[in-house]
């Protein structure tokens with residue numbers, strides 16, 4: 524184990540309550556602990572390990588940063604309470620923000636003092652992100668925004684939203700979109716949480732935008748350049764999400780083993796073990812490409828393989844447990860969570876299309 528991973532491990536052990544692992548089922552949902560973890564990780568430089576100190580990191584190289592993240596996942600470090608803030612919005616602000624935007628927004632986001640929502644999906648434009656209809660029209664020194672977003676996780680608890688809107692209706696679909704920083708407290712914004720059957724604590728919302736005035740300086744990145752802001756912001760998440768999936772898959776595999784599986788289940792277990800190893804190897808290959816400065820086509824494979832394997836593992840755990848697995852709320856949660864992973868950030872079907880067309884060069888169906 525490298526010295527930096529050892530240092531992180533010691534820090535985490537010191538941070539966590541002494542009975543954390545014994546009472547993990549309760550601590551897992553403890554919002555105060557999760558908020559405290561984010562703030563403490565920011566201050567100690569473990570939140571964004573490759574970034575400089577003032578932005579919650581310690582300027583680590585990619586390899587060390589990945590090992591730190593793997594260690595955190597293996598030790599079930601508390602889940603960040605507003606994951607899309609540090610995971611997606613922050614990299615976008617850091618890459619595309621003006622100095623004034625970075626000064627005002629980045630540290631409160633990283634410390635977890637201000638939460639963020641991602642305003643991408645719409646009722647008629649989910650997978651077809653480029654088809655979004657929310658309009659932002661320039662009117663003097665403001666944008667006037669009208670539209671409707673859906674599945675906006677935690678919008679009801681967030682102060683800010685990266686809002687994607689059409690700013691040039693004449694341009695080809697993906698060239699006419701801009702990313703705007705929306706203050707969710709602005710007049711004309713209505714946020715409505717969606718009642719969910721799921722037991723997750725991450726509530727979805729609808730966001731209605733009725734003639735919302737947004738200062739022109741809240742444009743994030745180039746005008747009509749929102750497509751690239753979205754791709755770059757999500758890329759950061761893609762690079763790391765496989766680690767979380769891999770660790771969750773390992774937990775699921777343990778759950779199957781503990782259920783004393785039949786021969787048929789053992790055969791499926793073997794196939795899943797192989798997929799888990801393939802996921803890890805692909806993650807390291809992606810890292811190798813990044814370190815060598817080569818294009819890394821693995822991100823889409825990691826997203827697809829990680830989420831599909833996770834779903835298969837927890838379904839198998841349910842089958843292996845038989846009747847009593849049906850009434851186990853923890854198992855139900857794992858299955859729902861695994862299912863969600865095959866949808867957010869691009870559904871499995873869409874990932875397969877991308878891999879088929881862009882990586883394998885197959886003709887469009």
Ligand SMILES: Cc1cc2nc3c(=O)[nH]c(=O)nc-3n(C[C@H](O)[C@H](O)[C@H](O)COP(=O)(O)OP(=O)(O)OC[C@H]3O[C@@H](n4cnc5c(N)ncnc54)[C@H](O)[C@@H]3O)c2cc1C
Nearest residue numbers: 641642643644649650674675676863866867868870872873
């Ligand atoms: C846990 C979770 C959190 C989320 N958080 C956010 C958030 O914070 N902000 C946000 O903006 N969105 C969020 N989303 C929404 C998510 O991005 C969309 O659900 C996703 O992009 C799919 O869009 P859709 O639901 O409109 O489904 P659709 O695009 O309508 O797809 C319906 C079905 O058709 C399939 N399909 C669609 N197009 C094709 C195609 N070309 N080829 C083959 N099959 C296709 C899909 O795979 C899917 O099975 C979240 C979703 C989940 C599950």
